[in-house]
Amino acid sequence: MLDRLTGTLQFQGEALALRAQRQQVLASNIANADTPNYQARDFDFGQALAQAAARIDGVPAGSVTLTSSGGSPLRVALAQPDAAGAAGKAFLPVSGASASSQPAMLWRTPQQPTLDRNTVDLDRERADFADNSLRYEATLRFINGNVRNVLSAIRGE
DSSP: OHHHHHHHHHHHHHHHHHHHHHHHHHHHHHHTTTSTTOOOEEEOHHHHHHHHHHHHHTOOTTEEEEEOTTSOEEEEEOOOOOHHHHHHTTEEEOTTOOOSSSOOEEEEOOSSOOTTOOOOOHHHHHHHHHHHHHHHHHHHHHHHHHHHHHHHHHHTO
16 A cells, blocks of 8 residues: 555656756756847656656566456557657757656647747747746646555544
8 A cells, every 4th residue: 555655756857857847947948048049958757757657567668567357467559659750749859868767858849930940839848847937836736645545644634
């Protein structure tokens, strides 16, 4: 039972750390909106969270473990998006930017070319920044709620 509780908190902690890292990347994009030749960056949060969950659970990213009615585990590999799917997200991979614990940084492809070759779209960056802030706060509230519940259970309230 304790493993289930700590696993949930560890997963939410990883999500919180990734949200904080994404907030820094988005803030950097906004700060460099007027810098000539600056290439806006971001990372696929869903993929980064799946990799973090795989590190926590020891299950390879892109697979799911199901349990059959007989109780034996079945591992199912999930389909990976193809290059067209990645292009639909308006990201291009940054060469050599991936580390084992860091999400793979991606360049944003510009929706509209500019004369100074800057790819920052302030409207998009601000919207992503606000969305990420809201999700960061929701994750933080979830963690605080879980900790409060555990403390009240320990106290017998």
